[in-house]
Amino acid sequence: MNKIRGDDVTATCGKPGGNTIDGYVEAAFCHVADLGMGMGMKGSYGALFKAEGNKHEFRPLGKHGAPVAGGYISPNRILWDVEGLAHFSCHRSFIAANVLSSSHHPECKMTADHPVTDTAIIGSGFIGRAWAISFARAGARVRLWDQAADQTAGALAYIEGVLEDLARTDLLNGKTPASVMSLISVASSMAEALAEATYVQENTPEVLTTKKMVFEALDGAARADAILASSTSALLPSRFTEHLKGRSRCVVVHPINPPYLIPAAEIVPSPWTSLETVERARRFLVAAGHAPLVMKRELDGFIMNRMQGALMEEAFRLVADGYASVEDIDTGIRDGLALRWSFMGPFETMDLNAPGGVRDYAERYQGIYENLFSQMQRRVDWTGEVMNVVEAERRALLPAEHLQKRQVWRDKRLMALLAHKRGQAANETGS
Ligand SMILES: NC(=O)c1ccc[n+]([C@@H]2O[C@H](COP(=O)([O-])OP(=O)(O)OC[C@H]3O[C@@H](n4cnc5c(N)ncnc54)[C@H](O)[C@@H]3O)[C@@H](O)[C@H]2O)c1
Numbered sequence: 001m002n003k004i005r006g007d008d009v010t011a012t013c014g015k016p017g018g019n020t021i022d023g024y025v026e027a028a029f030c031h032v033a034d035l036g037m038g039m040g041m042k043g044s045y046g047a048l049f050k051a052e053g054n055k056h057e058f059r060p061l062g063k064h065g066a067p068v069a070g071g072y073i074s075p076n077r078i079l080w081d082v083e084g085l086a087h088f089s090c091h092r093s094f095i096a097a098n099v100l101s102s103s104h105h106p107e108c109k110m111t112a113d114h115p116v117t118d119t120a121i122i123g124s125g126f127i128g129r130a131w132a133i134s135f136a137r138a139g140a141r142v143r144l145w146d147q148a149a150d151q152t153a154g155a156l157a158y159i160e161g162v163l164e165d166l167a168r169t170d171l172l173n174g175k176t177p178a179s180v181m182s183l184i185s186v187a188s189s190m191a192e193a194l195a196e197a198t199y200v201q202e203n204t205p206e207v208l209t210t211k212k213m214v215f216e217a218l219d220g221a222a223r224a225d226a227i228l229a230s231s232t233s234a235l236l237p238s239r240f241t242e243h244l245k246g247r248s249r250c251v252v253v254h255p256i257n258p259p260y261l262i263p264a265a266e267i268v269p270s271p272w273t274s275l276e277t278v279e280r281a282r283r284f285l286v287a288a289g290h291a292p293l294v295m296k297r298e299l300d301g302f303i304m305n306r307m308q309g310a311l312m313e314e315a316f317r318l319v320a321d322g323y324a325s326v327e328d329i330d331t332g333i334r335d336g337l338a339l340r341w342s343f344m345g346p347f348e349t350m351d352l353n354a355p356g357g358v359r360d361y362a363e364r365y366q367g368i369y370e371n372l373f374s375q376m377q378r379r380v381d382w383t384g385e386v387m388n389v390v391e392a393e394r395r396a397l398l399p400a401e402h403l404q405k406r407q408v409w410r411d412k413r414l415m416a417l418l419a420h421k422r423g424q425a426a427n428e429t430g431s
Helices: 025-035 126-137 149-168 177-181 190-194 208-221 275-287 304-320 326-341 346-352 358-376 385-397 400-429
Strands: 010-013 045-052 055-061 071-073 086-091 094-099 118-122 141-145 184-186 199-202 227-230 250-255 264-269 291-294
Touching: 118 126, 118 190, 126 141, 126 149, 126 177, 126 199, 126 250, 141 149, 141 190, 149 177, 149 184, 149 400, 190 208, 199 208, 208 227, 227 275, 250 275, 264 275, 275 291, 304 326, 304 358, 304 385, 326 346, 326 385, 346 358
Parallel strands: 010 094, 118 141, 118 199, 141 184, 199 227, 227 250, 264 291
Antiparallel strands: 045 055, 045 086, 055 071, 086 094, 250 264
16 A cells, blocks of 8 residues: 655545535544555545544545455544544545535534644734634634734734635635634733644744744743744744754744645754654644645755746846846746646656656757856846836836735635636546
């Protein structure tokens, strides 16, 4: 039997054709993922789970539901919520579930057995409030804290609005906005926010002295078994955790905004972050429907900003040197490269773009690119002369007063794209 790794898995529930349940199947998924269940690279497999005293029967099923193997999983790994038979099917990076016979627990939370049941959000601005949606949607309790009380009030109002939108696009995993909202509360102090949390996400401003101060406070006040994760966009974790007693439990978990719509999140360890911390953070993110990228060691820009930075620098250079308009460059990405990139990365793109795969691609096409890289060495000051051209073109296309409206439009498009991707993955499972 192959094992699926937790980070291969995202989860959803509530496919047509079964009696679907609300709110907790995805919490069961992560246990399935943790344990590994029978699957192949193609086709869907399933498993029957049945509570039997303190044992749970685990029977992987073949593609069409025929038993192919037998075995047991350890007790208490399947949620207490799953009563009777639960049918799971999975396909590559996706697991969908219909619970055929189950009692209904719409308010269900992750159980004590789940890697994380309680989270704290420290700093409830733009990113903190967005993480709160992601965590609560996965069934974890969330306590928000911010040194500015009006920020947490603003966060709750924001979250309420977004949950309605997510429900409309079927992105709440079958939950109701009210049930997700009921998991989120505001703490009146950092200590109160941290009291129960085994996963803490820090989202304070991108200022090194602030991060150092906040992490010192978190390390002093959080539970001994809590992971302390920072959303920092660019600060290396070693720069603000070195002096801490609990530095092995500190790690960067860097989202792309907004994390409730963009699953990828970078896990970046410092040299002293323990493997256990990385693994627990990874499992939690998977359970929350994220697609974690785990860096082997810290590096400026992590992975995604290095990739994005290379593209943006070249975009500025092309405009600065008068080769193309701002809009033509956007067209090349929006109506060109990004169509593929919305469902595969550069390596898979190369692998599929030459008959013999990625090596064949490199042998055929490296020459085209080789010549370019020396031309790409010169830096362009993004805020220099070129910005006059870029801004003038952008403002002609989108007047400043329409920026906010367009941001709302962007988020709606992202929701539609995410819903489409989830639907596609479900179709590929054949479930
Ligand atoms: N905005 C993005 O697109 C984005 C994306 C990925 C990562 N990040 C990172 O997330 C972090 C937060 O960014 P943001 O955009 O949410 O900023 P923000 O300004 O919207 O929010 C920061 C919040 O932290 C609060 N705060 C300040 N000092 C605090 C303290 N000592 N204790 C508790 N709360 C405190 C502020 O009141 C504010 O509500 C930064 O490290 C940023 O680099 C941001």
